Amino acid sequence: DPATKQQAITSSEKAELLRKTFFPVPPDTDIEDIENANYPAPTAMPPITTREIEEAIEEAAPLKAPGPDGITNKALQIASPWIKHHLTKIFNQSLTLGYYPEHFRQSTTVVLRKPGKDNYTVPKAYRPIALLNTTGKIMEAVIAKRLSYLAETHNLLPDTHMGGRKLRSTEHALHLIIDKIYDAWNTGSGKVASLLLLDVSGAFDNISHARLLHNLRKRKIDERTVKWIGSFLRPRFTTLSIDGFTSEPYKLETGEPQGSNLSPILYLFYNADLIEKCGELDDTATTGFIDDVAILTWADSTKETCKKLQEALHIAE
Structure with missing residues (x-):
């Protein structure tokens, strides 16, 4: 443990140390601006259709490792004709109640070595891979596709926010930056x-839920979906799997x-304000790719440019 200088010897000690590394307690978030916020009229979110569920099942990778319940995507694909109508009822009831079943929030986190590291005795040399229960991932895929559709149809996200969106790849982000430079x-x-290039360390693991839900409401996502x-x-539950333990x-x-298919699009809503706020500075352009942000100024x-970038960094912080 880099903090205490103590060694983790047993499997349970290693798991506990990795848990602290992968899922740290985040710092307090300033959410004063959220209190008494007024939100615009939301966009419509109609009931989930059986066809949406069929498509999500068809698009799921059949050989991907399952979550703790052991149900594979292949099993869902085989059973789809018999379960799709039942899933339609379950998913719509889940959305109506604003409740995501606890079973779907359970996962197994497999710990893998990051390639090319010199020292594997430190937690940062390992990467967590979450294996989620596949039935829940089908509903998450449906909601993710709907949020993506709303974002593009109603212009809910900044145009310069790339990644996790159709026709907005790393190449598009690079072209935007290069064109502005020229x-x-x-x-x-x-x-x-x-x-100035910003990379958020442990981005998905450290988001503020209150801030994310506020940003969704602010960007016209309906209250039921929020x-x-x-x-x-939350709360989610996971076990850590390492070296057979x-x-x-x-x-x-x-x-x-x-x-989860849902996490990338949610993160775009989460840090959309950062892209917009930094881009409002004079002679400044901001481009994002999921959790990576490039702030260009001239x-x-x-x-003078360094002074502007300091101002942008202050906004980002």
């Missing part, structure tokens, strides 16, 4: 362009599951 250089007045997402987020279930009160000198 525009600055080609003004004929000797402009200097400077770029309540359901709140239930999807499986821990007791841990209760997770923060973050969002990395193995001015007559490097000193």
Whole structure:
């Protein structure tokens, strides 16, 4: 343990140390602006259809490892003709109640070594892979697709926010940045362009649930869906699996599951304000790719651009 300098010897000690590393207690979040917030009229969210469920089952990778209940995507695909109508009723009732069943919130977190590390005696050299119960992942995929549709149809997210969206790849993000740099250089007045790159450490594991739900409401997601997402987020339960050892279930009160189809689009809603706020500065353009943010600014000198980037960093913090 880097903090205490103590060694984790037994499997249970290793699991506990990795739990603290993967799922740390996040710092307090300033949410004063959320209190008494007024929200715009929400977009419509009609009932889930059987066809949506069929498509989600068909698109699921058949050989992907299952969650703790052992039900595979392949099993769901085989059983789809007999279960799809039942799932339609279950999922719609879940959405109506704003409650995500606890069984769907259970997972197994498999611990894998990160490739190319020199030292595997430290927790940071390992990566958690969450194996979620597949039936729940079908509903998550349906909700994720709906949120993505609403985001594009109603312009709920910044145009320069890439990743997790159709036709918005890393190449698009790079082209945006490069074009802005050339525009600055080609003004004929000797402009200097400077770029600040931000990477959020443990982004999915450290989101503020209150902030995320506030941002969803602010961006016109209906209250029923927001309540359901709140239930999807917490509490979650996971066991850690390492070297053949499986821990007791841990209760997770923060973050969002990395193995869920829903997590990327939720994170786009979560940090959309950051993209917009930094982009409002004069002679500044901000591009995001999931949790990576590039802030570009241009001015007559490097000193001026660095001053602007300091201001942008202050906003980001």
